[in-house]
Amino acid sequence: MKFHPSPELLLRYSAGTLTPAMSFVVASHVQQCNICQSTQDNLEYMGGVSIENYADSTVNDASFDSLLNRLEDNPTSDQSNLNIPLATDYQSMFSDIVDKKYENVGWQSIAGKIDRAEVNVADGDNQVEILRFAPNAKIPQHTHKGNEYTVILEGSYTDELGEFGVGDFIHMNQNHHHRPVASKKGCVCIAVTDAPMHFTGVLGPVLNLFAR
Known part of the structure; x- marks a missing residue:
């Protein structure tokens, strides 16, 4: 970490x-x-x-x-x-934090290898979601119109900035451009955003039509 x-x-x-x-x-x-x-x-x-x-x-x-x-x-x-009980089961950890079973979050497919589930934490300023990437899944090149805070729960991903693994806390904003690629084991992460992503690749104009 x-x-x-x-x-x-x-x-x-x-x-x-x-x-x-x-x-x-x-x-x-x-x-x-x-x-x-x-x-x-x-x-x-x-x-x-x-x-x-x-x-x-x-x-x-x-x-x-x-x-x-x-x-x-x-x-x-x-x-x-200090007696510090580290979380070893992220699904149980998730349930403890939001008082909802992880398996009941309601997955939706947003691409062939990417699923998402929105988490309701009663915050009108930010969107919270869990993202699940299949092994070797690639996210199109993009930046951010605001802030994105991510914590990896399982697996890992790499991008132009390096490799990020379980537990890592990642802050991205409009100053960052990247194209994350999930590891061979895939990747599950929690993401909090206060503005949509902005896709910058060849397909950017089309993908931005569907961005929040």
């Missing part, structure tokens, strides 16, 4: 100030990542005004490191004493 939520997202998640959709996707990563679970536990230990003050302002790496230094100076935040 190489890619994690930004310091600001972790702080806002711990403070409970994220939207339902963003809280869902961050939780999907945190439940699989012992590093971020430890950080979250420490942030929650600090509690109260400290977290809210950081969450209500722009958080940079320096302020995040400052907060972590305060945590490290507190002996009761020793990570060696």
